[in-house]
Amino acid sequence: MAIAQTEIAKPPVFSGRNLYYQYYRLRNRPELILGVICLIVLAVLVLIPLFEIIYDSLTYQSYDLAYRPDAEVGAFTLFHLERIFTGPLSYALLIKPLMNSVGIGVCVTVLGVGVGTGLAWLLVRTNIHGKGIFSALVVIPYMMPSWVLALAWLSLFKNDRIGGSEGMFTSFFGVQPPDWVSYGFFPIVICLSLHYYAYGYLLMSGALATVDSELEEAGAICGMNRRQRLWRITLPLLMPALGSAIVLTFIRILGTFGTPALLGLPVRFFTFSTQIYASLNARNNGDAYVLALVLIVMAITFIWVNNRIIGIRKSYVTVTGKGFRQNEIGLGVWRWPATIAVAFFITISVVLPMLILLWESLIITPGVYSLEGLTSHFWLGEGDPDIAYGEPGIVHSPGILTALWNSCKLGVIAAVLNGLMGLLIGYAAVRGRGTLLSKWLEGVSFAPYIFPSIALGAIYIGMFSTPFGPLPALYGTFSILVLITVVKNLPFTSRTGIAAMMQIDKSLEETARVQGIGWFRRMTQIIIPMSTSGLISGMLLTFITAMRELSLIILLLSPTNMVLTGLIFNYNEQDMTQHSGAVTLLLVMIIIGVNLFVLVLSGGKGLSGLKSG
Amino acid sequence: MEKIELRGVQKSYGKEPAVRHLDLSIDPGSFLTILGPSGCGKTTTLRTIAGLEEPDAGEIQLGDRVVFSREKGIIVPPEHRKLGLIFQSYALWPHMTVERNITLALKEQKLSAREVSSRLESALEKVRLTAFRNRYPSELSGGQQQRVAVARLIALRSQFLLMDEPLSNLDAKLRTEMRTELKRLHRDLEATTVYVTHDQIEALTLSDMVVVMNDGLVMQQATPYDIYHHPSNLFVAEFIGDPQINRFSGNVINEGGIMSLDCGDLKITLPPELTPKTNTLIATARPESIRISEVANEGWERVTLDSVQPTGASTILQVRSKNNISMRLLQPGFMRKEVGDHLWVNLDSTALDFFDPESEQNLIN
Numbered sequence: 001m002a003i004a005q006t007e008i009a010k011p012p013v014f015s016g017r018n019l020y021y022q023y024y025r026l027r028n029r030p031e032l033i034l035g036v037i038c039l040i041v042l043a044v045l046v047l048i049p050l051f052e053i054i055y056d057s058l059t060y061q062s063y064d065l066a067y068r069p070d071a072e073v074g075a076f077t078l079f080h081l082e083r084i085f086t087g088p089l090s091y092a093l094l095i096k097p098l099m100n101s102v103g104i105g106v107c108v109t110v111l112g113v114g115v116g117t118g119l120a121w122l123l124v125r126t127n128i129h130g131k132g133i134f135s136a137l138v139v140i141p142y143m144m145p146s147w148v149l150a151l152a153w154l155s156l157f158k159n160d161r162i163g164g165s166e167g168m169f170t171s172f173f174g175v176q177p178p179d180w181v182s183y184g185f186f187p188i189v190i191c192l193s194l195h196y197y198a199y200g201y202l203l204m205s206g207a208l209a210t211v212d213s214e215l216e217e218a219g220a221i222c223g224m225n226r227r228q229r230l231w232r233i234t235l236p237l238l239m240p241a242l243g244s245a246i247v248l249t250f251i252r253i254l255g256t257f258g259t260p261a262l263l264g265l266p267v268r269f270f271t272f273s274t275q276i277y278a279s280l281n282a283r284n285n286g287d288a289y290v291l292a293l294v295l296i297v298m299a300i301t302f303i304w305v306n307n308r309i310i311g312i313r314k315s316y317v318t319v320t321g322k323g324f325r326q327n328e329i330g331l332g333v334w335r336w337p338a339t340i341a342v343a344f345f346i347t348i349s350v351v352l353p354m355l356i357l358l359w360e361s362l363i364i365t366p367g368v369y370s371l372e373g374l375t376s377h378f379w380l381g382e383g384d385p386d387i388a389y390g391e392p393g394i395v396h397s398p399g400i401l402t403a404l405w406n407s408c409k410l411g412v413i414a415a416v417l418n419g420l421m422g423l424l425i426g427y428a429a430v431r432g433r434g435t436l437l438s439k440w441l442e443g444v445s446f447a448p449y450i451f452p453s454i455a456l457g458a459i460y461i462g463m464f465s466t467p468f469g470p471l472p473a474l475y476g477t478f479s480i481l482v483l484i485t486v487v488k489n490l491p492f493t494s495r496t497g498i499a500a501m502m503q504i505d506k507s508l509e510e511t512a513r514v515q516g517i518g519w520f521r522r523m524t525q526i527i528i529p530m531s532t533s534g535l536i537s538g539m540l541l542t543f544i545t546a547m548r549e550l551s552l553i554i555l556l557l558s559p560t561n562m563v564l565t566g567l568i569f570n571y572n573e574q575d576m577t578q579h580s581g582a583v584t585l586l587l588v589m590i591i592i593g594v595n596l597f598v599l600v601l602s603g604g605k606g607l608s609g610l611k612s613g
Numbered sequence: 614m615e616k617i618e619l620r621g622v623q624k625s626y627g628k629e630p631a632v633r634h635l636d637l638s639i640d641p642g643s644f645l646t647i648l649g650p651s652g653c654g655k656t657t658t659l660r661t662i663a664g665l666e667e668p669d670a671g672e673i674q675l676g677d678r679v680v681f682s683r684e685k686g687i688i689v690p691p692e693h694r695k696l697g698l699i700f701q702s703y704a705l706w707p708h709m710t711v712e713r714n715i716t717l718a719l720k721e722q723k724l725s726a727r728e729v730s731s732r733l734e735s736a737l738e739k740v741r742l743t744a745f746r747n748r749y750p751s752e753l754s755g756g757q758q759q760r761v762a763v764a765r766l767i768a769l770r771s772q773f774l775l776m777d778e779p780l781s782n783l784d785a786k787l788r789t790e791m792r793t794e795l796k797r798l799h800r801d802l803e804a805t806t807v808y809v810t811h812d813q814i815e816a817l818t819l820s821d822m823v824v825v826m827n828d829g830l831v832m833q834q835a836t837p838y839d840i841y842h843h844p845s846n847l848f849v850a851e852f853i854g855d856p857q858i859n860r861f862s863g864n865v866i867n868e869g870g871i872m873s874l875d876c877g878d879l880k881i882t883l884p885p886e887l888t889p890k891t892n893t894l895i896a897t898a899r900p901e902s903i904r905i906s907e908v909a910n911e912g913w914e915r916v917t918l919d920s921v922q923p924t925g926a927s928t929i930l931q932v933r934s935k936n937n938i939s940m941r942l943l944q945p946g947f948m949r950k951e952v953g954d955h956l957w958v959n960l961d962s963t964a965l966d967f968f969d970p971e972s973e974q975n976l977i978n
Contacts, residue, residue: 028664507700508706510691511698513692514663514698515721516722517692529708
């Protein structure tokens with residue numbers, strides 16, 4: 001049966017008929033149109049800001065006229081690069097903060113991921129007591145702002161170095177703790193580690209839960225002892241997850257602002273993020289932009305190296321598997337000691353900081369920790385000109401209530417918008433699987449991941465301080481907080497969106513299509529109802545992140561769009577420690593409350609979705 | 614009743630051709646099955662008719678309406694083609710009850726509430742699921758889910774039905790049952806039906822017309838009877854029939870004007886209408902067309918039993934001649950034979966087909 005492959009007959013490209021055809025063809029593929037729109041929006045929100053700060057850092061800006069009065073604004077210059085890399089200020093602006101940041105990053109990553117992995121192993125694979133309660137408690141740091149511990153640390157160990165009130169330690173023992181305990185490198189590392197172990201735990205417990213015991217038993221049959229099995233089988237299987245835990249933690253620490261600001265700025269101990277903040281405050285935006293770019297380059301390099309070492313596997317790979325067994329490893333005589341150790345650790349990382357802040361919020365005079373002086377003034381008081389500059393307690397302070405309202409509004413709006421974006425990106429990427437558009441979409445939506453929070457904030461200041469395209473100048477508005485929160489969370493939500501969409505068989509939509517149901521109705525009747533449960537964990541995460549975020553938005557906050565986290569930071573700077581403690585507790589209670597609410601509502605899903613991220 | 618026509622349809626994925634060239638004409642109201650091994654392009658063909666895939670070239674016509682023409686620049690999206698489609702996975706919406714699964718598309722068409730409910734009632738009744746209307750798909754068995762998918766088609770009252778291996782997820786007993794149902798559905802709706810399967814029993818039992826495809830091309834389009842008895846090429850001959858057809862290749866010899874095929878032990882006399890142009894030929898014989906005897910007959914070949922597989926109503930025998938030409942035989946009844954026993958077989962040359970070894974085309978018809 002010889003049939004010649006006939007030449008495909010096509011009308012000329014620009015004939016009316018062909019354009020008509022192409023138009024209908026495009027209408028036939030809504031995922032393409034959607035994909036292009038998403039890609040354009042993403043490019044505007046993610047890539048253009050990046051080019052903007054590259055451009056700004058390579059040209060003279062009006063604020064440079066203080067240094068170079070004869071410079072022409074907008075002309076090409078290496079002035080900013082010279083200042084950072086070769087100038088006399090280079091050591092103070094670049095080298096010192098870089099060394100501090102990298103030092104902190106390495107220490108915290110080692111400690112945090114190490115502790116997190118250990119906990120994950122204990123709680124997932126062994127017969128330790130109280131697994132249920134521990135695994136619920138151990139993720140609480142994830143829900144708290146990372147700098148809560150820094151606040152608690154200050155309450156404990158503040159000394160007389162910078163004036164103002166002193167901490168509990170001085171109050172109880174009458175001895176000033178040395179500077180290296182109160183401020184700088186050491187407390188920053190401890191506080192960050194006690195927070196970031198939760199990231200390591202979440203990633204590693206997800207990965208550990210998927211390692212098939214049979215693989216280890218196969219090793220035992222081949223004559224390996226327990227240690228050999230751990231090193232030769234279990235750990236190599238966990239390498240991708242471990243790699244991504246390390247990268248994720250390290251990049252986050254590079255961009256983290258709250259803790260190094262609280263514990264470092266009082267003694268002029270600068271990290272990259274606080275240096276960017278300081279430069280922007282000093283109106284040296286050029287310095288800040290170059291530093292932000294250095295941070296981004298470092299993050300990209302780190303991700304790249306990780307991907308090269310781990311292989312082509314995605315750095316956030318999770319082995320999904322069904323139908324395998326997991327045997328509990330017996331701890332023997334170590335069962336109780338291990339249980340007690342975990343309980344102790346959770347106490348000092350979760351419970352103790354809360355108690356310290358609670359106490360802090362109940363004392364009448366900063367620095368005087370006695371049981372007599374307890375007051376509910378900072379929660380319920382009407383305001384007294386003699387106490388804390390007359391600032392009333394939480395329930396009466398319009399400032400706090402406005403910030404509370406703003407925080408909640410930010411969390412909810414960002415969560416909904418992110419859910420929607422995740423859904424649309426997921427839809428376009430999954431339906432267009434295999435096309436270049438789909439790849440770009442996934443790539444660009446992942447890009448905010450490489451921007452350390454403080455750097456993204458710096459970029460957005462540069463971009464939105466003046467009207468941008470159809471958008472008015474957004475600086476100081478609530479919208480810019482929503483915008484940046486949505487963008488920063490895109491890597492996560494777009495991945496949950498893609499995962500949710502993958503679970504919806506294509507035929508479910510095609511059936512509707514053939515039955516004459518149009519695109520919009522297919523989305524509202526079939527796709528959205530079927531994917532919400534999958535998107536819930538992503539939306540919850542956005543809510544939590546938005547509520548507790550400081551690094552990302554600190555540069556964008558002003559009195560008009562103040563949120564709780566910014567307020568806490570301000571109170572602390574003004575040494576109003578009772579207010580900062582009370583507001584922090586309020587914030588943590590809201591986040592945990594919402595999380596529990598969603599947990600109940602979604603039948604136990606909640607944060608479990610995070611384990612894959 | 615409406616016809617379906619495909620003219621010169623081509624479709625490839627990247628450089629991989631899925632459908633090389635397809636001309637297909639489906640008579641109004643008839644049941645056509647596209648049969649072929651996996652990857653032959655049969656599902657792609659179905660999806661191009663539905664509009665879920667866009668051909669690279671060609672023309673598709675449903676009734677009087679051209680729904681796709683690359684040349685004329687016509688492309689009607691699936692939602693406007695007014696078809697019914699059943700997927701292998703049934704594609705029931707898991708978050709909707711049976712009732713809503715059936716009525717969603719009807720409501721979308723803005724039919725009156727009375728019309729919707731009367732169609733729903735009659736569809737549920739036809740598939741005997743009235744009692745299950747408020748269940749969710751996950752609360753139904755596989756067979757019931759399949760019937761919901763069928764009810765959804767019934768309620769739509771489409772003039773064209775497309776079915777993509779709808780029975781392959783069911784167990785053997787249910788499959789036989791559903792086959793009857795699908796056939797009835799086709800008759801009731803009087804819809805022009807295209808059915809895609811890799812299962813030849815489904816193809817032969819259900820269809821008015823069978824199209825065998827391979828590697829993106831139509832190998833043969835014919836009635837089930839002709840597909841089985843007059844395969845137009847070796848591919849169709851070997852693809853259809855279970856156990857598989859026997860194949861003998863040999864040299865053509867001429868003994869005093871009588872042409873025959875020498876296959877070693879076997880000598881097959883060629884029918885007089887066949888005048889081979891080549892020195893070699895391939896002959897095929899259906900397993901059930903080879904006669905057997907337990908005693909020696911003049912001109913019959915003695916063979917040894919290699920395996921005996923009784924399936925109940927019939928028995929499949931595998932035998933071997935003394936020079937190791939093996940054959941599959943199908944005999945009615947439950948035969949109790951031992952491996953190693955001897956039999957005598959005879960090939961009825963009128964029941965044989967002959968193929969050109971180069972082109973693999975049937976030389977007789």
